[in-house]
Amino acid sequence: MSVNGITxxxxxxxxxxxxxxxxxTMVIFSLMVIMAFRFAFLFYSxxxxxxIIAPILWVTFTFAGMFGLVSSFSKExxxxxxxxxxxxxxxxxxxxxxxxxxxxxxxxxxxxxxxLFFSVFFDFDYGGNxxxxxxxxxxxxxxxxxxxxxxAGLSVNLKGRESALTILMLPLIILTVxxxxxxxxxxxxxxQIGDAWGEIRIIGMFxxxxxxxxxxxxxxxxxx
Amino acid sequence: xxxxxNLVREFGRKGVINGIDLRVExxxxxxxxxxxxxxxxxxxxxxxxxxxxxxxxxxIDGYDVKEDGVAVRRRIGVLGHVSYLYDELSALENLRxxxxxxxxxxxxxxxxxxxxxxxxxHRMNDLVGTYxxxxxxxxxxxxxxIHKPKILLLDEPYTGLDLNGRKILTDMLREFxxxxxxxxxxxxxxxxxxxxxxxxxxIIDGKIAADLRKEDVSIEDFKNRYAGLMGAA
Numbered sequence: 001m002s003v004n005g006i007t008x009x010x011x012x013x014x015x016x017x018x019x020x021x022x023x024x025t026m027v028i029f030s031l032m033v034i035m036a037f038r039f040a041f042l043f044y045s046x047x048x049x050x051x052i053i054a055p056i057l058w059v060t061f062t063f064a065g066m067f068g069l070v071s072s073f074s075k076e077x078x079x080x081x082x083x084x085x086x087x088x089x090x091x092x093x094x095x096x097x098x099x100x101x102x103x104x105x106x107x108x109x110x111x112x113x114x115x116l117f118f119s120v121f122f123d124f125d126y127g128g129n130x131x132x133x134x135x136x137x138x139x140x141x142x143x144x145x146x147x148x149x150x151x152a153g154l155s156v157n158l159k160g161r162e163s164a165l166t167i168l169m170l171p172l173i174i175l176t177v178x179x180x181x182x183x184x185x186x187x188x189x190x191x192q193i194g195d196a197w198g199e200i201r202i203i204g205m206f207x208x209x210x211x212x213x214x215x216x217x218x219x220x221x222x223x224x
Numbered sequence: 225x226x227x228x229x230n231l232v233r234e235f236g237r238k239g240v241i242n243g244i245d246l247r248v249e250x251x252x253x254x255x256x257x258x259x260x261x262x263x264x265x266x267x268x269x270x271x272x273x274x275x276x277x278x279x280x281x282x283x284i285d286g287y288d289v290k291e292d293g294v295a296v297r298r299r300i301g302v303l304g305h306v307s308y309l310y311d312e313l314s315a316l317e318n319l320r321x322x323x324x325x326x327x328x329x330x331x332x333x334x335x336x337x338x339x340x341x342x343x344x345x346h347r348m349n350d351l352v353g354t355y356x357x358x359x360x361x362x363x364x365x366x367x368x369x370i371h372k373p374k375i376l377l378l379d380e381p382y383t384g385l386d387l388n389g390r391k392i393l394t395d396m397l398r399e400f401x402x403x404x405x406x407x408x409x410x411x412x413x414x415x416x417x418x419x420x421x422x423x424x425x426x427i428i429d430g431k432i433a434a435d436l437r438k439e440d441v442s443i444e445d446f447k448n449r450y451a452g453l454m455g456a457a
Contacts, residue, residue: 007324015312084308084367086274088325089298223275 004090008098012072013105022068023106030064030114038121046122050189053124054182060114061141062178065107069148070165072099073156073222082156086222096218100149107141132193133185139200140181143207147172150214153221176206225250225285226271226375226406232279233266233430240266242430243280248423250374251404253397255411255421259454263430264410268377271408272302284375298326301373305383307364311353315344315363318352319370326371338366342392357384365393369400376400378409382416394420414450418443426453 016023037056046052076082085095115137118124126133148169155164180199187196226248233241240263248254256264269275271282273293281288287295302308309318316335323330330338339345342362352360361384368376376397382390397420400407411417417424418438424446426434433453436446 003327004325007321011310011313011321014317015310018312079311080304080306081308081310083274083304083306084322085325087272087297087300087302087308088322089294089327089371090325091294 002090002094002097004088004094005097005101008085008095009101009105012098012102016102016106022071023109026064026067026106026110027113029067030060030110031117033060033063034114034117034121041122047124050186053118053122053189054185057114057118057137057185058140058178058182060118061107061111061137062144062173064110064114065103065141065144065148066166066169068103068106068110069145069152069169070162072103072149072152074152074161077156082222092219092222093215095222096149096153096214099152100145103149103152104142104145107145108138111137111141126189129188129191129193132188136181136185136188136193136196136200139203139207140177140185143177143181143203143210144173146207146210146214147177150210150217150221153218156222172210176210177203225283226408227283228271228280229282230280231267231270231277231282233263233270233275234278240430241270241277244427244430244432246425246432246435248406248408250406251401252423253401253407253409253421254423254425255409255417256425256427257411257414257417257450258427258433262427264427265379266430267427268302268304268379268408268410272300272377273297298371299373300375300377301368301371302377302379303364303368303381304379305381307352307360308367309352309360309363312351314349314351315339315355315366316348318363319366322367323370328371330370338370339363341396342366343388358386358389361385362389362392365396369396373405375406375408378407378411380411381409382411382413414447415443418446426450428453 073082076085086092119126151165151169151172155161155168158164180202184196184199187193226246228244228246231241231244232239244267256267258264266275270277271284271289273289273296276290284296284299289296313321319335319338336345336348339348342365344359344363347355347359352363355363381393385393397407409417409420422438424436424438425432434449
């Protein structure tokens with residue numbers, strides 16, 4: 001990662017942890033989603049149903065994550081400081097990398113909070129599967145953020161950018177990140193992580209494809 | 225040195241810059257005037273690599289803005305009516321951030337010295353969000369010159385500055401002139417433009433309608449010519 005990318009990420013995280021503008025919203029939103037699912041499954045024991053647990057977790061990660069992505073470029077666009085970044089002597093991809101890193105840190109914090117909320121509200125013990133589950137959450141979050149940061153950059157110049165981000169992003173991640181992550185997490189919850197290599201490969205491959213696309217496109221994305 | 229040849233920039237089908245040829249020599253202080261929507265700010269955005277030309281070329285010290293954007297950005301400082309600063313960071317943190325982004329290593333004393341020049345050293349640890357508009361613009365001046373650019377691009381730089389801020393900016397710009405810095409300033413203020421620049425250009429409908437050396441025209445003549453061009457447009 002370029003030095004300027006790290007500098008941008010550290011600046012973003014400093015601003016975020018000083019204001020707690022997005023992280024609090026994202027964590028509370030994830031809590032609300034988990035609680036909504038708890039009420040939906042009030043008379044249902046999910047303990048023995050990894051095929052239900054995994055979608056609950058990934059729907060929570062996805063929609064909470066989108067909150068953070070929307071604001072990753074939009075506030076700087078509105079204040080004009082995005083132009084300040086674009087005027088710095090580095091390629092525009094380093095802006096992407098900086099945003100990618102700061103978005104990822106925020107998303108991982110929300111992911112871990114959501115895992116904890118799920119455990120508390122569903123009285124669920126991850127047991128010996130916690131390491132593979134956390135690893136899958138991290139891999140899926142990296143892929144999600146790679147796509148999301150590109151789409152957030154693309155949508156920042158559009159009218160109605162919040163809805164544009166969701167509309168543009170979901171088709172890109174459903175088959176390439178979300179479904180494989182849900183299937184792999186179901187297998188991990190069932191203690192069968194060894195059977196999830198196919199899904200892990202799909203997520204990893206598409207993450208690399210989207211990263212390469214971002215490298216090629218981002219020079220033009222912010223100017224659009 | 226800035227060399228612009230046959231520059232065209234279109235937004236959709238609408239041409240905003242319609243064939244500009246311009247050469248700004250080292251040490252020149254070019255003031256660009258023109259009505260709203262004439263293409264002045266777009267021209268600065270093209271020179272500073274914020275926008276890409278649709279046709280034509282812009283070279284800064286021989287570096288093409290399309291091909292060598294990083295090298296171009298290293299050589300320019302931009303001061304606009306937007307400060308590019310972060311309200312949630314202090315003045316010190318803002319300048320440290322931009323210094324790192326420009327690859328400049330500055331110690332605390334050096335940053336303090338820069339802030340002293342814009343009379344903000346006593347507020348360096350305060351969040352920029354607590355600053356007045358004029359103070360932010362003064363800090364923006366410090367941000368624009370933190371990497372010691374060879375070329376300064378100014379877009380209505382006096383906007384929002386009080387008398388003290390105007391004097392600070394004017395003094396700094398004069399000092400840069402003495403040291404041979406190349407400056408391009410977009411403004412609506414004819415008198416200030418005439419006072420500061422050594423060359424005056426008028427843009428109308430994305431074309432250079434006049435390009436005069438200051439020594440060839442008095443302020444009154446220039447005002448009359450400008451009014452004539454506005455009337456013709």
